[in-house]
Amino acid sequence: MPDKTASITSLEHIASGKVRDIYRIDDDRLLFVASDRLSAFDVVMPTLIPGKGHILTRVAEFWFEQTSHIIPNHLLTTDISELPLTPQEMDWLEGRSMIVRDLKVIPVEAIVRGYLVGSGWKEYQQSQSVCGITLPGGLQLADKLPEALFTPSTKAGAGEHDENISFEVLIDHIGQQYAEQIRDISLALYHYASDHALQRGIIIADTKFEFGLDNQGQLFLIDEALTPDSSRFWPVDSYQPGTSPASYDKQYIRDWLENTDWDKTAPAPTIPDDIVRHTQEKYNEALTRLTGTLEQ
Numbered sequence: 325m326p327d328k329t330a331s332i333t334s335l336e337h338i339a340s341g342k343v344r345d346i347y348r349i350d351d352d353r354l355l356f357v358a359s360d361r362l363s364a365f366d367v368v369m370p371t372l373i374p375g376k377g378h379i380l381t382r383v384a385e386f387w388f389e390q391t392s393h394i395i396p397n398h399l400l401t402t403d404i405s406e407l408p409l410t411p412q413e414m415d416w417l418e419g420r421s422m423i424v425r426d427l428k429v430i431p432v433e434a435i436v437r438g439y440l441v442g443s444g445w446k447e448y449q450q451s452q453s454v455c456g457i458t459l460p461g462g463l464q465l466a467d468k469l470p471e472a473l474f475t476p477s478t479k480a481g482a483g484e485h486d487e488n489i490s491f492e493v494l495i496d497h498i499g500q501q502y503a504e505q506i507r508d509i510s511l512a513l514y515h516y517a518s519d520h521a522l523q524r525g526i527i528i529a530d531t532k533f534e535f536g537l538d539n540q541g542q543l544f545l546i547d548e549a550l551t552p553d554s555s556r557f558w559p560v561d562s563y564q565p566g567t568s569p570a571s572y573d574k575q576y577i578r579d580w581l582e583n584t585d586w587d588k589t590a591p592a593p594t595i596p597d598d599i600v601r602h603t604q605e606k607y608n609e610a611l612t613r614l615t616g617t618l619e620q
């Protein structure tokens with residue numbers, strides 16, 4: 325199915341990120357739509373992953389409901405039947421949309437790492453640290469860290485890469501109170517969600533949160549949360565420290581891309597059908613395992 329982003333005309337389109345399209349409903353509410361686009365290495369792939377937007381929306385909705393005792397979030401409802409949309413628009417948007425509070429985005433990626441992998445593993449091999457935080461020696465690829473680390477980064481503009489920052493620099497950017505609140509809440513969300521996921525056979529190796537503020541300065545969890553796009557999900561049954569884990573996230577596409585001669589600048593190569601199908605299966609499996617439900 326083609327990307328229908330451009331064909332929504334009943335609401336004002338205010339922004340599109342790499343994956344989401346955002347429309348204004350009224351002064352306080354946005355329509356937050358997960359497309360079927362996939363981004364890897366910060367580049368949007370030219371090939372869609374059909375159904376991905378539905379899966380992301382279901383997974384994020386699940387976690388927003390599960391974690392609202394830790395922090396309020398931007399989700400108001402996934403029921404869009406009251407919106408002034410044409411039947412064709414409704415058809416496309418249903419199931420991939422959330423009505424959310426319009427909040428002021430705090431320009432920080434609140435990353436939590438529970439396992440040693442990716443850029444963290446690369447840095448560890450060079451300097452026995454992750455984002456400048458020194459760790460014990462002798463750890464292997466994919467090892468569980470002695471404790472989960474909060475490693476914030478800046479939220480880069482289009483075409484740029486995020487940059488890791490220390491907790492001190494985070495305080496300089498957003499003030500001590502919000503910095504501490506975001507750190508503590510991010511770690512609490514990670515611990516809560518990773519315990520739940522482990523019982524369902526999934527290791528959440530790392531994840532990224534975003535936060536926003538309302539007019540009173542109250543903090544909300546925004547964007548997506550604990551999805552296969554914003555996290556590394558590993559099946560616990562094949563987990564083996566020292567080896568590169570199988571995954572239920574976009575690592576599969578990243579691995580495929582690493583084996584092409586693509587230089588990681590746009591445009592990315594077209595993704596073959598079998599890789600698309602396999603990616604769909606992986607995302608579906610994350611949804612099914614985590615929530616115990618199947619995408620229709």
Ligand SMILES: Nc1ncnc2c1ncn2[C@@H]1O[C@H](COP(=O)(O)OP(=O)(O)OP(=O)(O)O)[C@@H](O)[C@H]1O
Nearest residue numbers: 340341342343344398424425426427429480546547
């Ligand atoms: N409740 C909210 N109110 C306002 N903006 C939000 C809210 N929740 C998320 N956003 C913003 O909407 C955008 C979601 O789009 P998407 O996830 O596609 O972006 P992205 O490509 O990951 O990153 P970028 O922020 O660089 O566009 C993000 O910029 C995010 O910060």
Ligand SMILES: [Mg+2]
Nearest residue numbers: 341342343547
């Ligand atoms: Mg995003």
